[in-house]
Amino acid sequence: MNNFAVETINLTRRFDKKVAVDHLNLQVAEGEFYGFLGPNGAGKSTTIKMVVGLLRPTSGTAKIRGVDMWQSPLEAKQSIGVLPEGLNLYDRLTAREFVRFVGTMYGLERGTVQNRTEELLELMDLQGDADKLIVDYSHGMRKKTALAAALIHGPRVIFLDEPFEGVDAISGRAIRQVLQHLVDQGTTIFFSSHILEVVERLCTRVGVIADGRMVAEGTIPELRQRAAAGDTATLEDLFLKAVGASEEGAEERKLSWLA
Ligand SMILES: Nc1ncnc2c1ncn2[C@@H]1O[C@H](COP(=O)(O)OP(=O)(O)OP(=O)(O)O)[C@@H](O)[C@H]1O
Ligand SMILES: [Mg+2]
Numbered sequence: 211m212n213n214f215a216v217e218t219i220n221l222t223r224r225f226d227k228k229v230a231v232d233h234l235n236l237q238v239a240e241g242e243f244y245g246f247l248g249p250n251g252a253g254k255s256t257t258i259k260m261v262v263g264l265l266r267p268t269s270g271t272a273k274i275r276g277v278d279m280w281q282s283p284l285e286a287k288q289s290i291g292v293l294p295e296g297l298n299l300y301d302r303l304t305a306r307e308f309v310r311f312v313g314t315m316y317g318l319e320r321g322t323v324q325n326r327t328e329e330l331l332e333l334m335d336l337q338g339d340a341d342k343l344i345v346d347y348s349h350g351m352r353k354k355t356a357l358a359a360a361l362i363h364g365p366r367v368i369f370l371d372e373p374f375e376g377v378d379a380i381s382g383r384a385i386r387q388v389l390q391h392l393v394d395q396g397t398t399i400f401f402s403s404h405i406l407e408v409v410e411r412l413c414t415r416v417g418v419i420a421d422g423r424m425v426a427e428g429t430i431p432e433l434r435q436r437a438a439a440g441d442t443a444t445l446e447d448l449f450l451k452a453v454g455a456s457e458e459g460a461e462e463r464k465l466s467w468l469a
Pocket of ligand 2: 371
């Protein structure tokens with residue numbers, strides 16, 4: 211069987227008249243480190259939510275390692291870890307309790323849950339605050355708690371919606387190292403980010419979405435070639451070109467009252 215780690219088939223979501231995701235077909239092979247880019251409102255979070263079973267598609271579907279998320283959600287969800295957009299954590303638990311709770315819900319043994327929780331808390335530099343209630347956490351601490359919880363069951367495919375947003379440089383580096391390590395071991399990572407420099411450094415392949423449609427996809431050298439851009443073109447140059455916002459031809463924006 212040659213299943214993709216992630217596959218979407220004409221995946222579509224409407225909100226009233228707005229088509230947030232429009233017949234999206236993407237395929238991510240096992241072991242890829244896939245960066246999902248696009249301007250604000252392009253449809254990245256909506257896509258991720260439909261792929262991981264948090265938001266029902268209007269039409270089309272998504273498969274995880276060949277298992278249809280909307281036909282066999284329990285089976286499909288077993289192999290994924292998710293850092294969602296909204297970070298809905300249980301505010302009245304501490305980080306340690308929350309991460310353990312998630313591990314237990316995945317059916318891991320008690321000893322495994324405890325060991326992995328401690329390792330993850332240390333990795334995220336949360337040990338000093340691990341007995342504080344999540345309600346009192348900063349944004350970055352919540353994000354790191356959610357990330358620890360997403361990793362505890364050793365998922366084969368990990369979805370991260372802006373994992374580096376609001377995270378300090380030290381933790382950012384730790385997270386990058388963990389993600390790289392996971393990919394080296396064969397895990398597939400699918401993540402969205404606006405931090406193009408990180409995407410450029412980590413990803414084996416990127417997809418750029420605008421208005422719910424894929425407008426560019428490939429490795430960075432492939433994107434350069436397709437955009438007829440030089441060898442020195444950065445991912446930012448390629449991104450701006452793909453979404454039609456490169457400097458040539460773009461009108462300057464200014465505020466009338468700051469003339
Ligand atoms: N629950 C909702 N109800 C109505 N419209 C929605 C809803 N969720 C998303 N949208 C719309 O769908 C479009 C895509 O939103 P989405 O959150 O997927 O964008 P995004 O690419 O994740 O953007 P960002 O980079 O800002 O996170 C936007 O136009 C947004 O307003
Ligand atoms: Mg988003």
